[in-house]
Amino acid sequence: MAQRGPLGVAVIGTGKMGADHVRRLHEVTNGARVAAVADVDAERAKRAADGIEGCSVHTDPIAAMRADGVEAVLIASPGPAHEAALLAAFAHDLPVLCEKPLTPDAASALRVLEAERRLGHRRVQVGFMRxxxxxxxxxxxxxxxxxxxxxxxxxxxxxxxxxxxxxxxxxxxxxxxxxxxxxxxxxxxxxxxxxxxxxxxxxxxxxxxxxxxxxxxxxxxxxxxxxxxxxxxxxxxxxxxxxxxxxxxxxxxxxxxxxxxxxxxxxxxxxxxxxxxxFEDAYDRQMQAWVDATRRGEVTGPSAWDGYxxxxxxxxxxxxxxxxxxxxxxxxxxxxxxx
Amino acid sequence: MAQRGPLGVAVIGTGKMGADHVRRLHEVTNGARVAAVADVDAERAKRAADGIEGCSVHTDPIAAMRADGVEAVLIASPGPAHEAALLAAFAHDLPVLCEKPLTPDAASALRVLEAERRLGHRRVQVGFMRxxxxxxxxxxxxxxxxxxxxxxxxxxxxxxxxxxxxxxxxxxxxxxxxxxxxxxxxxxxxxxxxxxxxxxxxxxxxxxxxxxxxxxxxxxxxxxxxxxxxxxxxxxxxxxxxxxxxxxxxxxxxxxxxxxxxxxxxxxxxxxxxxxxxFEDAYDRQMQAWVDATRRGEVTGPSAWDGYxxxxxxxxxxxxxxxxxxxxxxxxxxxxxxx
Amino acid sequence: MAQRGPLGVAVIGTGKMGADHVRRLHEVTNGARVAAVADVDAERAKRAADGIEGCSVHTDPIAAMRADGVEAVLIASPGPAHEAALLAAFAHDLPVLCEKPLTPDAASALRVLEAERRLGHRRVQVGFMRxxxxxxxxxxxxxxxxxxxxxxxxxxxxxxxxxxxxxxxxxxxxxxxxxxxxxxxxxxxxxxxxxxxxxxxxxxxxxxxxxxxxxxxxxxxxxxxxxxxxxxxxxxxxxxxxxxxxxxxxxxxxxxxxxxxxxxxxxxxxxxxxxxxxFEDAYDRQMQAWVDATRRGEVTGPSAWDGYxxxxxxxxxxxxxxxxxxxxxxxxxxxxxxx
Amino acid sequence: MAQRGPLGVAVIGTGKMGADHVRRLHEVTNGARVAAVADVDAERAKRAADGIEGCSVHTDPIAAMRADGVEAVLIASPGPAHEAALLAAFAHDLPVLCEKPLTPDAASALRVLEAERRLGHRRVQVGFMRxxxxxxxxxxxxxxxxxxxxxxxxxxxxxxxxxxxxxxxxxxxxxxxxxxxxxxxxxxxxxxxxxxxxxxxxxxxxxxxxxxxxxxxxxxxxxxxxxxxxxxxxxxxxxxxxxxxxxxxxxxxxxxxxxxxxxxxxxxxxxxxxxxxxFEDAYDRQMQAWVDATRRGEVTGPSAWDGYxxxxxxxxxxxxxxxxxxxxxxxxxxxxxxx
Structure with missing residues (x-):
């Protein structure tokens, strides 16, 4: 593994699944830190970030992606919000771990696929943790x-x-x-x-x-x-x-x-x-694999094609x-x- | 169990399966004996009956059913021969254990079903030994x-x-x-x-x-x-x-x-x-159950309807x-x- | 298997285990019949023999061994009674299936062993049915x-x-x-x-x-x-x-x-x-094996030495x-x- | 978990087990970093530290314990070297994860036990990772x-x-x-x-x-x-x-x-x-549990008494x-x- 500091991750969506990913990144995963969180519910975002040094709190996903120290994005918001968040991450050329489904239907998934292709390199891993x-x-x-x-x-x-x-x-x-x-x-x-x-x-x-x-x-x-x-x-x-x-x-x-x-x-x-x-171990391993690959500058795991x-x-x-x-x-x- | 001598069985067909049933009746089953065997191949029938006291050997199934001491019939001939053998057993009002299939198709099975109904009481058990x-x-x-x-x-x-x-x-x-x-x-x-x-x-x-x-x-x-x-x-x-x-x-x-x-x-x-x-044990248990029921004057197990x-x-x-x-x-x- | 009629067995002791052996010989085992039963409790012996054609009832084990049609002995009386019953069976040169233990202690088992040796050929199978x-x-x-x-x-x-x-x-x-x-x-x-x-x-x-x-x-x-x-x-x-x-x-x-x-x-x-x-199947198989061997004139299974x-x-x-x-x-x- | 930087660990002994622990702390464990390594074989120590930013290399265990950023000690040297390393860790009041055995015999284990008691608070966890x-x-x-x-x-x-x-x-x-x-x-x-x-x-x-x-x-x-x-x-x-x-x-x-x-x-x-x-997962969990407890200022897991x-x-x-x-x-x- 290239020698460098922990990967700064912005977590978009801090509901049940998102909050659990924040905990995982903070307490379980090696080589990562939660640099920002975003949720439409500001209080919920704040609770998720509580006690995490250097973690900024946002209600706007794009603000979180632009926050200090953010190098990668984890999308855990509801499915219908995924497309916009993915396109924003592409705009900032950030690696993404996107909870399943990629998007709620094949047509929107196809749009994401096309957007990633235009970017010219793979950025997305879909959260098929099995x-x-x-x-x-x-x-x-x-x-x-x-x-x-x-x-x-x-x-x-x-x-x-x-x-x-x-x-x-x-x-x-x-x-x-x-x-x-x-x-x-x-x-x-x-x-x-x-x-x-x-x-x-x-x-x-x-x-x-x-x-x-x-x-x-x-x-x-x-x-x-x-x-x-x-x-x-x-x-x-x-x-x-x-x-x-x-x-x-x-x-x-x-x-x-x-x-x-x-x-x-x-x-x-x-x-x-x-x-x-x-599947608790599978979630832990998925996160570690994503963080390790991202720090190496690679994209592995299920792709946007798998999501589509x-x-x-x-x-x-x-x-x-x-x-x-x-x-x-x-x-x-x-x-x-x-x- | 009513007190009486062993059940005399005529075995029709002494190919692989039939010969195994002869052995089972002779060496394993309680309360039964092989009284007659029939096979189109006279030599094969003779070999199956070898060493069994009081067992007559036939090439004609009906002759076997009419032989001395025969009280029940076990049909182990090829499927296409079943219908004729079953009707013959009905004609002599003998209880039957018939290897599966009852007959090779639904139409002939239906004819057997009708014949048994005309007899007025159930006579057939089909060899679904599972x-x-x-x-x-x-x-x-x-x-x-x-x-x-x-x-x-x-x-x-x-x-x-x-x-x-x-x-x-x-x-x-x-x-x-x-x-x-x-x-x-x-x-x-x-x-x-x-x-x-x-x-x-x-x-x-x-x-x-x-x-x-x-x-x-x-x-x-x-x-x-x-x-x-x-x-x-x-x-x-x-x-x-x-x-x-x-x-x-x-x-x-x-x-x-x-x-x-x-x-x-x-x-x-x-x-x-x-x-x-x-399934060796299942074959043994099927035979014992059929012999016991027959000696009690009952018909249990899979019926002609199941065969149809x-x-x-x-x-x-x-x-x-x-x-x-x-x-x-x-x-x-x-x-x-x-x- | 040599061609002959079913083996006539005298069952000595018709308590829980003995009565179950009577049922087994009568309803399960191929090639055997219960020819006599004996129990100190005459009523119990009678109940065990009920409905079995040709089965005589005794209170004296030796009388049962001498009864018409008896060719072999099954000892299912309490352990302390085994030695006498075994020696009586030896005296009549009858094959024996003896429930375990052979006898209650090593000294008496050794006496049985010596008696069988003096007889000059093995007669005893001990009921280690496992x-x-x-x-x-x-x-x-x-x-x-x-x-x-x-x-x-x-x-x-x-x-x-x-x-x-x-x-x-x-x-x-x-x-x-x-x-x-x-x-x-x-x-x-x-x-x-x-x-x-x-x-x-x-x-x-x-x-x-x-x-x-x-x-x-x-x-x-x-x-x-x-x-x-x-x-x-x-x-x-x-x-x-x-x-x-x-x-x-x-x-x-x-x-x-x-x-x-x-x-x-x-x-x-x-x-x-x-x-x-x-172990129900094991009891059934033990009995069948003993009957088959006895009818062949052989003694197999656990010996008096195993009992000792x-x-x-x-x-x-x-x-x-x-x-x-x-x-x-x-x-x-x-x-x-x-x- | 109290908010603070990763725990700096000195690893004493970089043989097969020690080198594996270095890798684990560096790549698997959350909230820890390898701050120093020591081995009598300087080349082996150097290889273990290769690519780990801020990790100093030593041949003297005590020098490693005193190195910059060291807050805790992991002892993976051969058993006979444990007692001295443990006493040195006590002298610097550092928490210790000590590979089993604590020491090679009961008498030396007892000396360690006494030394920890004199320290007045528990410092040692023994590596019974099962x-x-x-x-x-x-x-x-x-x-x-x-x-x-x-x-x-x-x-x-x-x-x-x-x-x-x-x-x-x-x-x-x-x-x-x-x-x-x-x-x-x-x-x-x-x-x-x-x-x-x-x-x-x-x-x-x-x-x-x-x-x-x-x-x-x-x-x-x-x-x-x-x-x-x-x-x-x-x-x-x-x-x-x-x-x-x-x-x-x-x-x-x-x-x-x-x-x-x-x-x-x-x-x-x-x-x-x-x-x-x-037991790979057990080694991973043991390390995470030790790092988490140490960062909380606690000692959990198998104690020196268990070692003794x-x-x-x-x-x-x-x-x-x-x-x-x-x-x-x-x-x-x-x-x-x-x-």
Missing amino acids: RYDTEYARLKSLLDSGELGRPLMLHNRHRNVSTPPGFTSAMLISDSVVHEMDITRWLLGQEITAVTVLCPTPSGNAPEGLRDPQLVLFETDGGAVVDVEINVNCGFGYQVQAEVVCERGTARIGDGHALVTTAAGRWGGAVAQDFVER ATAAVCEAGVRAQTGGGRIAVELVERPDFYR | RYDTEYARLKSLLDSGELGRPLMLHNRHRNVSTPPGFTSAMLISDSVVHEMDITRWLLGQEITAVTVLCPTPSGNAPEGLRDPQLVLFETDGGAVVDVEINVNCGFGYQVQAEVVCERGTARIGDGHALVTTAAGRWGGAVAQDFVER ATAAVCEAGVRAQTGGGRIAVELVERPDFYR | RYDTEYARLKSLLDSGELGRPLMLHNRHRNVSTPPGFTSAMLISDSVVHEMDITRWLLGQEITAVTVLCPTPSGNAPEGLRDPQLVLFETDGGAVVDVEINVNCGFGYQVQAEVVCERGTARIGDGHALVTTAAGRWGGAVAQDFVER ATAAVCEAGVRAQTGGGRIAVELVERPDFYR | RYDTEYARLKSLLDSGELGRPLMLHNRHRNVSTPPGFTSAMLISDSVVHEMDITRWLLGQEITAVTVLCPTPSGNAPEGLRDPQLVLFETDGGAVVDVEINVNCGFGYQVQAEVVCERGTARIGDGHALVTTAAGRWGGAVAQDFVER ATAAVCEAGVRAQTGGGRIAVELVERPDFYR
């Missing part, structure tokens, strides 16, 4: 080794205890299954070409009107078939599992066997209760969910810039 | 207890080392997935209403022209969604796994943890190499596989006789 | 293959929900750990040469005065070291596990992963609640438990007759 | 919750692929089992009062003269019994497992199920090949190993200072 999970990373590494042959199928389970108020059927796709879209594309190195959705009679646990659970199916341009059980009011815990079926064998992650107890007629372990418990492609698959998924049947995914041609 | 597997039985019992709530999804894996010469894509459905059709219907107590098939690019292990593996999807009249990975040239072993996802939890069988070893940098266990290794319904789902599955898309399953109305 | 458990059998077969190299250590867990009234600290050794003594000798093919016992402060679940749990250690003449956690008021279930540590790897049985459920924040499986649930050797180790164990320290096991030289 | 492993931490937290009742037994497995040249039987105790000594004391909150060692015939993998594997037994002042399989030439991998048996259940860690593959007739996972792979007590148990263990039998552990009375 790629930094140790188990997914081992799975990816095993697939890339070729040891098990070509991947044929990928089975996924994605279960949440319950949904917050206002969670819609479309959000099952765009907030939850979007992770499996990115993971499918990343693990297999293939684009998703079609989406089909099958809906069983909803669980009694699902709020009135929510079609939960669902079985979401992807086909890829590499000829793989992928299924996702999305089940967001399962009641028992937060569980993310994946099994890749290859020509010479299968590989599975997510069993969660860290601590096995036997008591009262049962053996087994606890199921995590939320994504923080399951998942947005397009989400749109197909939402249509498949409502209209039924198999919906093809339409992508623009991938620019060489993102290869 | 219902007698200890693990499936525990899963069924857990579902029936209602402890986990209503079943929403059922995920299945069905993997074979390799296929024999002449195995076709249609046989993936009618020879292999037929087991998951029966298991789905039995576990959930629901009929299958539609079938969809997704085919990834075939595995390099699959013989030229065989679409293997496939992802087969069922919808049921109880609103459940079922997926089956059928993967019959997986190379590594014979594996049958099932996970039911219910409203309050999930239940999984088939992990095969009986013996766990650690050596040479790996921990884990062996995968069974064929269905005999995995799976034949109809198979036909839909083969069409879904070739024509693509979702194919609805058409069943005649279920007679009260089979409720 | 050898017929599928998991133990696979473990034995793996060890015998030499694949993992020479065994160095054997770790055992033996847990019961709770003890019946009157269960003493000595019975922890002679009723419970006796199984691990036999299994150690059988799996490793070695004799136990010394026993050490370490007692933690008793569990709050243990009845007043019972030293439970205990850690029992064996050394063998093959240089292996064995530990047994005996824990008979563990409250949560019946669990029998074994791990053999060899030069090139380890092998473990008893995890009990047949059905894995996830619900209410936990994944895992049920623990069996008693030995019947865990475990009795001697038990005596050392009880002394180690009370006197503390390491107690050497003294065996007479093994006669060629038992090699 | 306490920072996520799995051990969850196990400890479960035990402390009281949910499973009082601990009765603790079973441990500690396996290494192979030993480096010069590894002696005594080092099995003092280099390897020392971890289980600390873990036993920490998990149970009890002191070890006696040690017994049983040695099977050595494995064919063990170098000539090394008694490997061994079964090491502890008794504690809380009435628990502990066994440790130490097996340092097992060939297949690095494995650390622990199972606590409590009054109402058991809890186990170390199964290593993160990635499960099925291929070539086997299912299972990889075994780690060294302690770095298994394990040294005393090691001495008993080595005697038990050679002399045989049960060896009592003698400890001085625990000063209130360390409660």
Whole structure:
């Protein structure tokens, strides 16, 4: 690593996720410091910056990006605010870690993509943090080794205890299954070409009107078939599992066997209760990887193309969910810039 | 159990499966004896009967059914010969254990169904032996207890080392997935209403022209969604796994943890190499259950209706596989006789 | 199998275990029938024989052995009655399956051993049924293959929900750990040469005065070291596990992963609640193996020598438990007759 | 966390472990920097400091402790050099993270203990990093919750692929089992009062003269019994497992199920090949916890008393190993200072 001071980061948005990133940068990450924070709610921004020496507080994201010592930007504001913040970061030529989604739809994601291309060099990493999970990373590494042959199928389970108020059927796709879209594309190195959705009679646990659970199916341009059980009011815990079926064998992650107890007629372990418990390490690693790469002057991790492609698959998924049947995914041609 | 001598069984067909049933009846099952065997190949029938006191040898199935001491019939001849043998058994009013499939198609299965109804009492048990597997039985019992709530999804894996010469894509459905059709219907107590098939690019292990593996999807009249990975040239072993996802939890069988070893940098266990290794106990239990019920004058186990319904789902599955898309399953109305 | 009628068995003792063996012989085992039963309690004997055609009822074991059609004897009476019954069976030259223990102490076991030798051919199989458990059998077969190299250590867990009234600290050794003594000798093919016992402060679940749990250690003449956690008021279930540590790897049985459920924040499986649930199949297989061997005119399975050797180790164990320290096991030289 | 600049650390000893700690402080830990390094080999010290701005290089540990910006000391020199370095750190009243062992024997550990007491406040944390492993931490937290009742037994497995040249039987105790000594004391909150060692015939993998594997037994002042399989030439991998048996259940860690593959007739996972792979995260967490506590002006983690007590148990263990039998552990009375 080049010898230099800690990376000054401006954090845009200090809600639950943004405030957690401020804490992470301040207390966990090596080689970074929070140089500025911005939030439309000035009090919330102030609370997030409390006790952090040299951290300025703003309500305007652009002011935060221009603040003293800012060398990089972390965008954790709501999705609809991402496009403007990304373009502002491009205008100041600052490296960005942008929480997912890149933007809320494929059209706006495409605009961001074009803007980054005009800039002439990559600046954006999208916050698909599962790629930094140790188990997914081992799975990816095993697939890339070729040891098990070509991947044929990928089975996924994605279960949440319950949904917050206002969670819609479309959000099952765009907030939850979007992770499996990115993971499918990343693990297999293939684009998703079609989406089909099958809906069983909803669980009694699902709020009135929510079609939960669902079985979401992807086909890829590499000829793989992928299924996702999305089940967001399962009641028992937060569980993310994946099994890749290859020509010479299968590989599975997510069993969660860290601590096995036997008591009262049962053996087994606890199921995590939320994504923080399951993926806290992945968030830490993602941040460290972004800070390390940025200090080296590099951009690694999920790109704006990944943000765009998942947005397009989400749109197909939402249509498949409502209209039924198999919906093809339409992508623009991938620019060489993102290869 | 009523006090009486061992049940005299005529075994029709002494190929690989039939000869194994002869051995089972003679050496494993309590309360039964092989009274007659029949095979078109007289030598083969003779070899099967060798050393069994009081067992007559025939080339004509009907002669075997009429032989001295015969009280019940086990049909293990090729599928196309089943209908005639079943009708002959009905004519002699003999209880039958018929290897699956009941008959090769829905139309002939329906004829058998009608013939049994005309007889006025049930005579047929179909050889869906997975219902007698200890693990499936525990899963069924857990579902029936209602402890986990209503079943929403059922995920299945069905993997074979390799296929024999002449195995076709249609046989993936009618020879292999037929087991998951029966298991789905039995576990959930629901009929299958539609079938969809997704085919990834075939595995390099699959013989030229065989679409293997496939992802087969069922919808049921109880609103459940079922997926089956059928993967019959997986190379590594014979594996049958099932996970039911219910409203309050999930239940999984088939992990095969009986013996766990650690050596040479790996921990884990062996995968069974064929269905005999995995389901030998189920075959033994099926035979004992059939003999015990028959001696009590009862008919239990999978009925001719089960044979007919799976034949109809198979036909839909083969069409879904070739024509693509979702194919609805058409069943005649279920007679009260089979409720 | 030689062609002949079913083996006529006299069952001596029709208490809980004996009555269960009568049921097994009558309803489960192939090729056997219950020809006579005997119990000091005539009513109990009568109930056990109820509905079994051709089964005579006795209060005198010797009368039962002499009854019509009796070709073999199963001894399931209390341990102190075994010696007399065994000697009577020898006098009539009948093959015997004798429930464990062979006799209650090493001296009497030695007398039985001598009597069998004088007879000139082996007649006794001792009911160490764990050898017929599928998991133990696979473990034995793996060890015998030499694949993992020479065994160095054997770790055992033996847990019961709770003890019946009157269960003493000595019975922890002679009723419970006796199984691990036999299994150690059988799996490793070695004799136990010394026993050490370490007692933690008793569990709050243990009845007043019972030293439970205990850690029992064996050394063998093959240089292996064995530990047994005996824990008979563990409250949560019946669990029998074994791990053999060899030069090139380890092998473990008893995890009990047949059905894995996830619900209410936990994944895992049920623990069996008693030995019947865990070892029912082993009892069935033991009986079938004994009947099959007897009909072939052979004696297989655990011998009177095994009964004697475990009795001697038990005596050392009880002394180690009370006197503390390491107690050497003294065996007479093994006669060629038992090699 | 109090607002201040990064903690300046002097690293004493830049061999394999020391150099790794330098890298960790520089690249992984938040809120710390390497201010000075010292090694008897000046070239090695220089290499370790290469590229770290503001890091001075020394051959004299005391010079490093006095260097500009040094606020804390990390001792990673060979064990025999620890006592002098610790006393020097005390003289400069610097907080210390001292790699295990505190010192090579109980007598010298006692001198360190006395010196720290004279200082009047705690300064030393000993590098028993397993306490920072996520799995051990969850196990400890479960035990402390009281949910499973009082601990009765603790079973441990500690396996290494192979030993480096010069590894002696005594080092099995003092280099390897020392971890289980600390873990036993920490998990149970009890002191070890006696040690017994049983040695099977050595494995064919063990170098000539090394008694490997061994079964090491502890008794504690809380009435628990502990066994440790130490097996340092097992060939297949690095494995650390622990199972606590409590009054109402058991809890186990170390199964290593993160990635499960099925291929070539086997299912299972990889075994780690060294302690770095298994415990890398624990080293990272230990360092962060020490830096965070030190910046808050606190001393947490394993104390000099823990270093002394394990040294005393090691001495008993080595005697038990050679002399045989049960060896009592003698400890001085625990000063209130360390409660």
